[in-house]
Amino acid sequence: MKRTRNILAVAVFLLVVLIGVPWLIEATGRLDLYYTLTSVALLSIASAGVWVTFYIGRINIGQGAFALMGGYVSAILVVQYGVSFWLTLPLAGLFCAAASVLIGLPILRLRGVYFAMVTLVLTEVARLLALALPITNGAKGMVSIPLPGGISIFGLTILPDFATLANPRPAFYLVSVVLMVLCFAGLYRLVHSRIGKLCQSLQQNEELASSIGVNIAYLRVIAYAISSFLGGLGGAMFVAISQSIYPSSFTVTDSVNFMLNCFLGGLSYVFGPMIGTFVLYFGWDFLFETGEFQLLIFSSVLIALMLFLPNGLLSLRLFGKKQG
Amino acid sequence: MTELLQIKAVTKRFGGLVAVNNVSFAVREREILSVIGPNGAGKSTLFKLISSFLSPTSGEVLFRGQRISGLAPHIVARKGVVRTFQETTIFKSMTVRDNVIIAHHLRSNATLAGFYLGTNTARRDEAEFGRSADEIIDFLDLGAQRHEIASTLPHGHLRALGIAIGLATNPTVLLLDEPFAGMNHDETVRAVEMVRGVRKRGVTVLLVEHDMPAVMNISDRIVVLNFGVKIAEGTPKEIQENEKVIEAYLGAEDETIGF
Numbered sequence: 214m215k216r217t218r219n220i221l222a223v224a225v226f227l228l229v230v231l232i233g234v235p236w237l238i239e240a241t242g243r244l245d246l247y248y249t250l251t252s253v254a255l256l257s258i259a260s261a262g263v264w265v266t267f268y269i270g271r272i273n274i275g276q277g278a279f280a281l282m283g284g285y286v287s288a289i290l291v292v293q294y295g296v297s298f299w300l301t302l303p304l305a306g307l308f309c310a311a312a313s314v315l316i317g318l319p320i321l322r323l324r325g326v327y328f329a330m331v332t333l334v335l336t337e338v339a340r341l342l343a344l345a346l347p348i349t350n351g352a353k354g355m356v357s358i359p360l361p362g363g364i365s366i367f368g369l370t371i372l373p374d375f376a377t378l379a380n381p382r383p384a385f386y387l388v389s390v391v392l393m394v395l396c397f398a399g400l401y402r403l404v405h406s407r408i409g410k411l412c413q414s415l416q417q418n419e420e421l422a423s424s425i426g427v428n429i430a431y432l433r434v435i436a437y438a439i440s441s442f443l444g445g446l447g448g449a450m451f452v453a454i455s456q457s458i459y460p461s462s463f464t465v466t467d468s469v470n471f472m473l474n475c476f477l478g479g480l481s482y483v484f485g486p487m488i489g490t491f492v493l494y495f496g497w498d499f500l501f502e503t504g505e506f507q508l509l510i511f512s513s514v515l516i517a518l519m520l521f522l523p524n525g526l527l528s529l530r531l532f533g534k535k536q537g
Numbered sequence: 538m539t540e541l542l543q544i545k546a547v548t549k550r551f552g553g554l555v556a557v558n559n560v561s562f563a564v565r566e567r568e569i570l571s572v573i574g575p576n577g578a579g580k581s582t583l584f585k586l587i588s589s590f591l592s593p594t595s596g597e598v599l600f601r602g603q604r605i606s607g608l609a610p611h612i613v614a615r616k617g618v619v620r621t622f623q624e625t626t627i628f629k630s631m632t633v634r635d636n637v638i639i640a641h642h643l644r645s646n647a648t649l650a651g652f653y654l655g656t657n658t659a660r661r662d663e664a665e666f667g668r669s670a671d672e673i674i675d676f677l678d679l680g681a682q683r684h685e686i687a688s689t690l691p692h693g694h695l696r697a698l699g700i701a702i703g704l705a706t707n708p709t710v711l712l713l714d715e716p717f718a719g720m721n722h723d724e725t726v727r728a729v730e731m732v733r734g735v736r737k738r739g740v741t742v743l744l745v746e747h748d749m750p751a752v753m754n755i756s757d758r759i760v761v762l763n764f765g766v767k768i769a770e771g772t773p774k775e776i777q778e779n780e781k782v783i784e785a786y787l788g789a790e791d792e793t794i795g796f
Contacts, residue, residue, distance in 0.1 A: 407652040417628045426614040426643035
């Protein structure tokens, strides 16, 4: 029963985002929504990474660093080495994962606010590195990055060359949504396998976990690497769309937002970061009309949400189900 | 009887304080050995030294002749020396059954990747963990609480859950941290039976405890610490008659000693 319902829910979601939304956008002529929704999809991938670190009991305010790193890795590979963008996408993720292993080994021993503070600094370190390193072209950043080329296997075109498209936005939208769906499917499986339970055991009591033989240091690093992989992936895709990257492309504010997305959606739900990103992004845009009061209203609503819905927006759904 | 665990001249200093001073004794296979002593005698420190949650300043702990002090706790657990904690240390927001299932970690044949992909080995592991968890839960009389969230359990059941988590790792030696603390008489009687049952499963038990009557009742042998030094070792009867032990306990808490 539950299985059928889940499959049905996924099918409906896919139909809506892959066919329904593009159809609505074309019908209403709001083409700008493509870019907005693409951003939501990519930001939610990076937020999903942050969610993984929450899942092992660490507050991560450093995802911006890995999004920036992933973006630069992809940009440098495409521009300087002529590598196909589609190949740089996983490479950027893997590069970030490898870097996060080196960074994580020492800092993952820290807990609570101490870990959070170090990760907060990471974002700033990444920005300063991007400013200082010769390969990143400093404050001028990297611009006019070519659009992704096509992919074809045995002469069969899977993805067209984006440069030949009259409007690459719908294509970017579809690719980003597919990427998001894949990432969340992978995460869903992770959480519902024994690894998810092991992560929960870390979150709830590291000492007890190690007393039952769990290699907590190893598991923490794995989780952090997955987190950073997702950050790098999101960052790299973003750069392909904006065709440029600067040291300020991802800042501390973005890192904080990635974390807020998780909080808002709900830390105990895999799809929390997706909902959180969507609501936060559109909530912010929606309040644009209020002008100078935008930030004031936005922050007040956030505070209220956290007070009254400490388990995130998705806890609403469960509450409703219990009553019905 | 073979000596499973050997504690050899173990000393632990915290700055100027010597918490455990040159303590040696051995734990024999399938016995119940208790470490007792007045408050601040260094029992808890010794307990952490044996389970490798602390490393000794000097001396060493051997398990089956191999040095285990200095190794990471999860590796010591893998070798078969597993500690339990006092009651609040459980996986609070998991159900009782999930607590016990997760504690089967050491018995898994599948790798993490295997569990992710759901290979046959992983599925066999899962089925086996579930079966074994149910058996342990029934053994410790937690059947009615099986699907309750651990944090909602009362005192006595929490203690049983702690022991269930320990048993799930399939230990050779189980170290119990004050298993009778804060229990009333009936609860203690039941807990003593529980610990006896654990030994019947072939597990060697080393416990650190305050509750004198329970210790006297359950132990094969007792080690007494005072101010970090071992002052006596022997059967409950020998300990009760030992001058040094009586001296250490007298005056301060002769009531609680329960002789």
